[in-house]
Amino acid sequence: MSIRSIVIHPDPRLKKLCDPVPELSDEVRQLADDMLETMYDAPGVGLAAPQVGVLQRVIVADAIKDPDAAPQPMVMFNPEVVLSSDETNVYEEGCLSIPDQYAEVTRPAEVRVAWIDRDGNPREDEFAGLWATVLQHEIDHLDGKLFIDYLSAMKRQLMTRKSQKLKRERARA
Ligand code: K1U
Ligand code: ZN
Numbered sequence: 001m002s003i004r005s006i007v008i009h010p011d012p013r014l015k016k017l018c019d020p021v022p023e024l025s026d027e028v029r030q031l032a033d034d035m036l037e038t039m040y041d042a043p044g045v046g047l048a049a050p051q052v053g054v055l056q057r058v059i060v061a062d063a064i065k066d067p068d069a070a071p072q073p074m075v076m077f078n079p080e081v082v083l084s085s086d087e088t089n090v091y092e093e094g095c096l097s098i099p100d101q102y103a104e105v106t107r108p109a110e111v112r113v114a115w116i117d118r119d120g121n122p123r124e125d126e127f128a129g130l131w132a133t134v135l136q137h138e139i140d141h142l143d144g145k146l147f148i149d150y151l152s153a154m155k156r157q158l159m160t161r162k163s164q165k166l167k168r169e170r171a172r173a
Contacts, residue, residue, distance in 0.1 A: 001037045004052040008167045009097045010160055015144040018048075018055045021077045024120045028058065032075040032118065035060045040071075044096045046134040048141030051097050059138035063130040076115035079139050082124065084108035091133045093147045098163045105150045107136050 007013055021028055031054060039047040039060055046061040061074045089109035094102045111132050114124045127135055137147055148156045 001033045003041050004034050004038050006038065006042070006047075006051055006096050007053050008099070008170070009095070009146060009148075009163045010167075011097075013050050013053055013055065014097055014141070014146060016050065016055050017144055018050055018057045018142040020057050021116070024077065024116070024118075028056070028077065029118065031056070032058055032060060032077075036062075036073050036075070039096075042096050044094075045130065046138045047096065048138045050141055050144075057142045059135070059142065061131070061134050061138060063134045065130065075118050076113070076135075077117075079113055079115040079135065079142075081111045081136065081139060082114050083112035085110040089129075089133065091130070093133065093137060095137070095147055098146065098148065098159060099166060101159050101162060103147065103151055103155065103159070105133075105137075105147050107133055111136060113139075 031049065035047050035049065035052060035058065038052060045063045046059065049056045049058040057078045059076050059079055062072050064072050085108045087109040088106050090104050090106050092102050093105045109132060110126060110128045112124060112126050113135055117123050148159050
């Protein structure tokens, strides 16, 4: 396993519609393992393949925030929200591609997600709380959508400028 570098906004790769994974291969399983290692190292509670520069529909997540709890790594290939609740939830979201910036986003409180697991089996399950928020945030990444796209144009511009500045500073360092 290895830690991959995380793409920082603004970057055209974060705005692209990602391709479905046609079939599970050693290469795509390796990508998922590397993404998990990258997510835990960051640290974060989720990561989508375009954030490591790969335009394929792969996400990983572990939305257990308690550092003393056992890890619950989740790998999803071709994840899809198939049902969303009318009830909504507001959560202060962050993004590893927009470091150190947070904003409240309203999303469905519960979602039913269909995906292909690491063994190639089709799966479907319901998620609530932080899991629901994180999975929606990650699936949005696969459609080229960032959490700042839910904010006003002014807030989005401000956060984009800050991220651009940070990206320039990191490139110089
Ligand atoms: O997709 C990403 O950029 C990862 C992002 C996921 C996310 C966080 C919060 C709400 C929705 C989606 C992150 O993991 S940001 C970092 C973060 O939230 C965190 C970091 C350390 C401990 C706990 C959480
Ligand atoms: Zn993100």
